[in-house]
Amino acid sequence: MKKIVAITLTTASLMAGSLIQDAKNVGLTPIPSSQTQLLKLIDNPKNPITKAKVKLGEKLYMDPRLSRSGLISCNTCHNLMEGGDDGVGPSTGHMWRHNPHHLNAxxxxxxxxxxxxxxxxxxxxxxxxxQGPTLAHPEMAATKQHIVDVVTSMPEYVKEFKKAYGENVKITFSKITDTIANFERILVTPAPYDAFLNGYKEALTPKQKKGLKTFIQIGCASCHNGVALGGEMNVINVAATYKYMNVxxxxxxxxxxxxxxxxxxxTQTAxxxxxxxxxxxxxxxxxxxxxxxGMKVSDKQAESIKDFFGSLTGKKPYLRMPMLPASTSKTPKPNLN
Ligand code: HEC
Ligand code: HEC
Structure with missing residues (x-):
């Protein structure tokens, strides 16, 4: 766990240049503007990003036939047309079941x-x-065999797997989920905030700059830092217990x-x-x-931080609705139970 540090801003740091420096000092890191640097950050040497894999992964991500009911795709709960989540409280999957721990997607x-x-x-x-959600019962409720059977039942998918991995590819469950993950690797959303940290001082409005200052000043960045402004493990209930902890x-x-x-x-993931x-x-x-x-954030401070959060709304990768291959007589039938 990172130590919580309160940062006192000097007058000089109220200017944009030093605000960028203050942000970097607390570990806030932009998405690099250079494509080469970005690729280094998002690639996995064990599953390198290629066009063919991404294209196929996108289809699999969108294909509800991977689920037991034939109704639920990754995109059902992680809707890429909005914030990449589902906008409901407890995530809801197979047979309308809620996540057993009341977890939000x-x-x-x-x-x-x-x-x-x-x-x-x-x-x-x-x-x-x-690998998790495809098999999890409250989510897609499939089996490894079901997923392999669905994919291999459609010649178009088989062809695309060969294109992505070579003629001798063995279409296994993990090959399928790795391909979906390959697609997820390109789902990055550069925002005005990144342009600002990359040196374009006018990329943030004065209100957003003020909000960023408040965010740093009161210590939010001690946990929400790095490229994602989050993404690492940390403790909760440091000073008091979350008021809905029992839900x-x-x-x-x-x-x-x-x-x-x-x-x-x-702002898009409530x-x-x-x-x-x-x-x-x-x-x-x-x-x-x-x-x-352990502090009372005033209404004004909260409003200001919210202004800053507006600068974190990023540009989503351009996706063209993929056409999925038609089912064949070999494609497993949906099972609604
Ligand atoms: C029924 C809704 C549902 C479906 C379908 C679903 N997910 Fe999720 N997803 C969730 C929930 C809920 C969590 C959090 C679960 C947990 O932490 O135990 C999650 C977590 C994740 C995470 C982790 C994100 C983070 O911040 O830790 C990723 C990535 C993800 N899902 C991708 C996928 C992919 C890829 C698929 C399709 C193969 C998929 N999900 C299908 C509900 C769903
Ligand atoms: C000690 C680490 C820590 C600090 C400091 C911290 N956060 Fe968090 N933040 C977390 C954790 C952990 C969660 C997830 C809590 C949960 O869901 O149970 C979270 C959740 C959030 C969420 C909800 C995100 C979502 O998608 O559900 C927002 C918004 C947020 N924090 C903003 C802030 C702001 C603003 C501050 C400063 C006032 C702040 N955080 C300070 C660790 C921290």
């Missing part, structure tokens, strides 16, 4: 930057993560640590907190101040 946008995946950090990367049984990992959610696109119990962003900011920093 986090966004997949920028998840590539996280040190670990899931609220308790139990998966180390996107490749490891993608669901989630208590973090075995050491009580919780994955700090990213603040990128935060409801907030692990159990999705807070809908209003200002309330979430105030609750953070109370439980994590």
């Amino acid at each position: 986090p966004t997949v946008y920028n998840a590539v930057f996280f040190g670990s995946q899931f609220w308790d950090g139990r998966a180390k990367d996107l490749e490891a993560q993608a 669901g049984d989630f208590k973090g990992n075995k050491n009580g640590m919780v994955k700090v959610p990213t603040l990128r696109n935060i 409801p907030y907190f692990h159990n999705g119990m807070i809908w209003n962003l200002k309330d979430a900011i105030k609750e953070m101040g109370r439980i994590q920093l």
Whole structure:
């Protein structure tokens, strides 16, 4: 856990140049503007990003036939047309079942930057993560065999796997989930905030700059830092207990640590907190101040931080609606039970 430090800003630091420096000093890091540098950050040497994999991964991400019911795709709960999440409190999957721990679906946008995946950090990367939801009963409720059968039943998918991995590819469950993860690696959303930290001093409005200052000054960046403004494990209930802690049984990992959610696109990812119990962003900011920093964040400060959060809404990668291959007589039939 990083030590919580209160940063006192000097008059000089109120100018944009030093605000950039102050931000960097507390570990806030922009998405690099150079494509080569960005690629280094998002690539996985064990599953290198290629056009063919990304294109196929996108289709698999969108294909509800991977689920038992034939109705639920990754995109059902991580909707890329909005914030990369589902906008409901407890995530809801197969047969309308809620997540058994009342967990809210986090966004997949920028998840590539996280040190670990899931609220308790139990998966180390996107490749490891993608295996979970397909099989989880309250989510897609499929089996490994079902998923392999669905994909191999459609010649177009088989052809695309060959194109992505070579003629002799063996289409296994992990090959399929690795391909989905490959697609997720490109889901990064550069925002005005990045342009600012990369040196364009006018990329933020005066109000947003003020909000960033407040965010740094009161100590929010002690946990929300790095490229994702989150993504690492940290403690909750530092100074007081989260007021909805008793909704669901989630208590973090075995050491009580919780994955700090990213603040990128935060204006698009309500409801907030692990159990999705807070809908209003200002309330979430105030609750953070109370439980994590032991301070009362005033209405004015919360408003100002919210202004800053507006600068974290990024440009989503351009996606063209992919056309999925038609089912064949071999494609497993949907099972609604
Ligand atoms: C029924 C809704 C649902 C479906 C379908 C679903 N997810 Fe999720 N996803 C969740 C929930 C809920 C969590 C958090 C669960 C936890 O922490 O235990 C999550 C977590 C994640 C995370 C981790 C993000 C983070 O901040 O830690 C990623 C990445 C992700 N899902 C990708 C996927 C992919 C890829 C698929 C399709 C193969 C998928 N999800 C299908 C609900 C869903
Ligand atoms: C000690 C570490 C720490 C500090 C300091 C901290 N946070 Fe958080 N923040 C977290 C963790 C951990 C969560 C997830 C809590 C949960 O869901 O149970 C979180 C969640 C959030 C969320 C909800 C995100 C979502 O998608 O659900 C927002 C918004 C937020 N923090 C903003 C802030 C602001 C603003 C400050 C400063 C006032 C701040 N945080 C200070 C660790 C911290």
